[in-house]
Amino acid sequence: MAPGNGRPPLAAGFGMSDDKPVRSRRLRWKLLAAGLLFGLGLDLVTPSSRGMTLLAVLLMVGAAAWFVSLAVGSPGHGVLYRRRREIVLALGTASITVAVVVVLALAVRIAPRHLTLENQSYDSDLGWAPPDVTDRVGQRGDAVDPDRDHVVIVGDSIMYGFGVDDDQTAAAQLDRILEDQQVLNIAVSGYSIDQDYLYLSRVLPHLRPKLVVVGIFTGNDYEVTGLEYAWGHSKPLFRAGADGELVRHNPDLLADNCIDHLAQSLLFRVLWSDKERALDLIHLFCDPVKLGPEELEAVIAELFARMEAEAEQAGAKILFVLLPIGEHLKSVERNWRYFRRYDLLRQLLREGGHEYFDFYRDILFETGEAETDVFLDGAHLTPNGNRILAEAIAREIDQRGLLDE
């Protein structure tokens, strides 16, 4: 076909024509567009949505491929074109290296940070637990005196006494108030109501309990009891059966499961420094089970009843303590969600006919709103807060005759 038939000359497509500045400008715009698309992909990464994340990754891969093909595939792009093989080789090597590192980091499993705490180990039933329940109990490792009756303190990090010394915990201070019984602190950091129940069941047969005091932390016990993981690790989850009985959703926590596999990986250890991102990943990859409100409340009510039954079977009475967060004492706009959970837990205790008291009343009456004298961090108690708690428990024991024969 002769030149001048309306088509551009063949050479123009290979950067040999005199419209090179125009093509170069177009190329820059295309490169910019590819970069913007890549940025859009990054922005679209939504850990709570697998579909969105997949779309974002596809968009980024496509944009990156387009960018690279533009950059190294255009003869008019000088050095990039001449060195396209080296560039492709470098990018390919880097990509494969990153992929291998990520896979290895996921495959290498190490103990999660939580379990590096003293006196805890993996537990197929509880998720994590103190290793011995015969002559030492709880995360504090209280030594059991077999010749004395026991007051058993159950709960999470609040009752454990996070942030205070052994002799400053509510249990230790209560032990100094009560003369005839040994007060044993069997609380474990991070526990929820289901774990409280399971650990109490494990420990009680080795003790001479006269009273069990269960601290219910209203800041998160409701929520965590409705989840199959907490603090980055799998934990027991009960579901409500058809007849109201408890059905264990995950009977063996040492069996391979998505949450622990991810949480115990080297990669996750790095990511755990950003807990929000770590939780995003657990939800993205593992889709953890979460109970609905009605099922959860049925489960909690049954757990309260079972704890009371366990105590009675061992010859002990039981007292529940509703433990507040610091915000509970403030007079300004109420955090309705927190107060809703608080009211729900109290309602379940009341409807179940359990002995309980509201500890926030003691704090309010003793200190007003001076929460810094009571709370270390808005949840855990100072030595003074532990003192107020110990004295409140002692008062309730006395007023209700809980240690009377």
Added chain:
Amino acid sequence: MTNRIVSALAWSTALCLAVAACNRSAGPPPKPFDGSPSDAEVALRALGDGVFEVTRFAVEGGEYKELDDHVRFGISLYDMRYAADLRLTRPLALEPRDDLVERHRRAGSPVEELERDLALVRLLGPGEHAAGMTKTVEGSAVFEETEAGWRLATVDRRWRLVSE
């Protein structure tokens, strides 16, 4: 040129639709609100038992919300705004909050009495409130989504005294 613009618009639309579709998959949409506004009115009446009666209760709108927390136990709720006229059935003297707490501390009051007085102070404010006085308040009743539908969680959200 026109073809390119049309093509770009078509691709942009497709991309936006895909994004919207994926966004929807982030979580199931809340069930349509089927809670009973009268539950909120009943709860407000119960709160005022022996202190005030509710002479008008009007729903002024509502919106769906999704809330998350530090343990990722997300909840769906419906925030229903209302206005109500409250007529005091007896004279009421309410101290400022700190004085009220101090009075209950000295009396060793049970927690139910303390909480009721704290709620009344938040709703009506401290001071002398004469019998027969009508006060207009605004607030939100929060309903939470459960397996069986929407249930009332609280009636005392964002209380505000509008007029006396």
